[in-house]
Each structure stands twice: as structure tokens, then as C-alpha cells.
Amino acid sequence: MDHANFVLDLKTALTLLGLGNLVAGLLVWLSRRGKYTDQAAMSFMLAKALQGAGFLMLAGAGVSVGAPGEVAANTLCLGGLAFESLAIMAVKGIRFPAATGLFGLGATAAFCAFLLPETQPLASAYASGFTALVLLPGLLALYFSSGTTQYDVGLGFVYLVIIAAFALRAWLNLTTPWETGALLGVPAPTVWRGLRLLLFLAGTVGVTLLFQDRSDAQAERNVTFDALTGAFTRNFFLEETQRALNLATRRKSRLAILLFDVDRFTAINDSLGYRKGDAVLSSLAQTLRRTLRPYDILGRTGGGGFGAVLPDATEEDAARAAERVRAALAERAKQEPGVPGFTVSVGVCSEVPEPGAMAEAFMGCGEKALVKAKKLGRDRVEYYRDGEPGQAA
Secondary structure, X not given: OOHHHOOOOHHHHHHHHHHHHHHHHHHHHHHHOOOOOOHHHHHHHHHHHHHHHHHHHHXXXXXXXXXXXXXXXXXXXXXXXXXXXXXXXXXXXXXXOHHHHHHHHHXXXXXXXXXXXXXXXXXXXXXXHHHHHHHHHHHHHHHHOOOOOHHHHHHHHHHHHHHHHHHHHHHHHHHOOHHHXXXXXXXXXXXXXXXXXXXXXXXXXXXXXXXXXXXXXXXXHHHHEOOOOOOEOHHHHHHHHHHHHHHHHHHOOOEEEEEEEEOOHHHHHHHHOHHHHHHHHHHHHHHHHHHOOOOOEEEEEEOOEEEEEEEOOOHHHHHHHHHHHHHHHHXXXXXXXXXXXXXXXXXXXXXXXXXXXXHHHHHHHHHHHHHHHHHOOOOOEEEEEOOEEEEOO
16 A cells, blocks of 8 residues: 555544544543542543544634634643643542643643744644643653552553654654655654544543543452441451461461440430541541551451451450550540540450361450440450450450
């Protein structure tokens, strides 16, 4: 095939870009409707709407460079790219005020209205340079934000190539009559339009993959961590407890479990409201994290209850840890006037697990001690020994 005869019609390319961006934004809106519309999704939908409208305006404009209609269309296209970059930043957890996006759009409009020259090469150079500039924050967010994934690396590489290509195009338009030549036998205008199509595909497919990757990570986190307190969920806590039991069995070492339960938690919710109840749970979870050892396993067992598994801890070690928690809670009450005062009952169990020991049974012996603590008046620590709970020293 003669590459020189391969020409991508300008109006066709712009129409495809316009319709493609609008459809992409619509699909994201449909997928998010009734679920959530966070900053990343809103920025991406706005980016697609702006770019779609801008490309369709350019496709039907038929006006010279610098005409008001084309200035408005370029404003929409370049402003859309800015919002696309902001969407990537938001997906990666880099938050920005809404005013930042509006300021970026205003700056784009000012650029098009006052800086876009009447000469085509200079207009192309400025537009290409601005495109590379607005995509740069998104690229940096992909590579340098926390939790970089394979999607980030792949999309970042595509954006790096696109940014380099736009920067090269800007330089070539400033130094040579490149738009009238060819690259590898393909007319330069066709190369440029192909780059715009590649940018559209990279932005749409790449950001959609980032959304999906974030959704998967959030779903995994919801399975692993309690949303309110950050402690392990009950099921994951049992899984971690089973792993600790298996390890203690192989090492023939002791393993202790502490079960904490907020005294009269239902009454706190009923009399003060669920917000106060949530504040109590958050306060207890923070106290447990600060008081227990870094490698102890902490999970929320349900309602006002938490569990902690302590490797290599005797009954006395576990009882002392429980008392430290109770003392820290009493001290914390003085520092948090917005949190209702509360106490906890604690059940303690420590043993050298036998082969085949199960997490549910191990947790059950702690529950028996916890029930005894409740029956004996609450706000106390009880342990489980020889099949019968007894008060901890």
C-alpha cells in the first residue's frame, strides 16, 4: 500500500473523535448513575463532554484559524484534556478543589482567545505544546502516586509517548514547515489526526481501566477492612486467626485472644444516636491500635465487639494488655469530650493450640470468658481456664 496516498479526512477524524468522546462520557455516566459520582468520575465525564462538543464544532466549523467559533471549539477540546488529566489525578487519590478545574478551563479559554495566533504553524505549535503540558500532571500522578499498579505503568507509558509526540510536533511547527511534509511516507496531517485518535483511545480506555482497578481494590478492601474502624472484618479476622493458630501449632507456642465488647452499646445508640455510637467504636479501635503490639491481629467481631489475637502471649500477658487498654480508654475519655464515656468488658483465652485447632473454637473460649465478665457486672477482665472462666489478675 502506498502510505503517501493514505489520508485521514479531517472532518471524518474530528467527527469520530467528537462522537467517541460523547459516547464514552455517556457510558461512564450510565455506569455510575445510582451508585456514586465522585470527583474522578465527574471530571472524566466533563472531560469527555467538553472534548466531544469541541471536536464536533471543529468538524462543522469550516472557518479559518482564529475565528470565534474555532476559538470556542479549541477552548472546549483543550479544557477537556485538562479535566481528563485531573480525573487521572483524582483516581490516584490526589484531590483538588473544583475551582482548580474551572480555573484551568478559564486559562484555556484565555489561551485560545488571546494567544492563539492567526498563523497556522504557530497555532498548531501552541495547541500541541498546551496539550503536552496539561497531560503532564496526569502522567506524574500515574508514576509517582502511592499504590502504582500495572495499569498505571502501562497507561503512563502511552501518555509519555503521546506527550513526547505533541511536544515534538510543537517544536517542528516552530522550526520547520512540517505540516506540509510527511513522516515515514504518511502525510503529516494524517499523523497528527492519528495521534489525536490515539490520545482519545488512551484516555478513554486507560481511565476506564483505572476506574475498574480502583473498584476492584475498594471491593477487596471492603472484604478485608471494616469501613468505620479500619480493623479487619469478622471473616478476615477469623482467617488471620486461623493462620496464627496454624503457626503456633507448628512452633508449639502460646497464642492468646482478647475479646472486647462495649458495655451497654445498644443503650448508647438508642439514647445518643448512631453517630455517637460510631464515635465510640472509632475511639475504641484507635485505642486498641495504639495500645496493642504492632503485630497483634485486630478485628471487629460485630456490634460493639472487637477481637485481638496476641502471638506468644501467656494468660498473664493477655490480661495485662487488656488492662492497659481499659486504662487507656479512661485516659482517652478526658481528651475526647465529644465521645460519650464508655467502658468495655474483656474475655481472655490463652493456650498452646493442638493440631487441628480451629479459629471458631478458639474464639469461642474467649466468648465464654466475655459472657462471664458481663454477668459479673461489666467493666472487667475475665479469662478462660480449665473449661471454666475465672477473673484475671
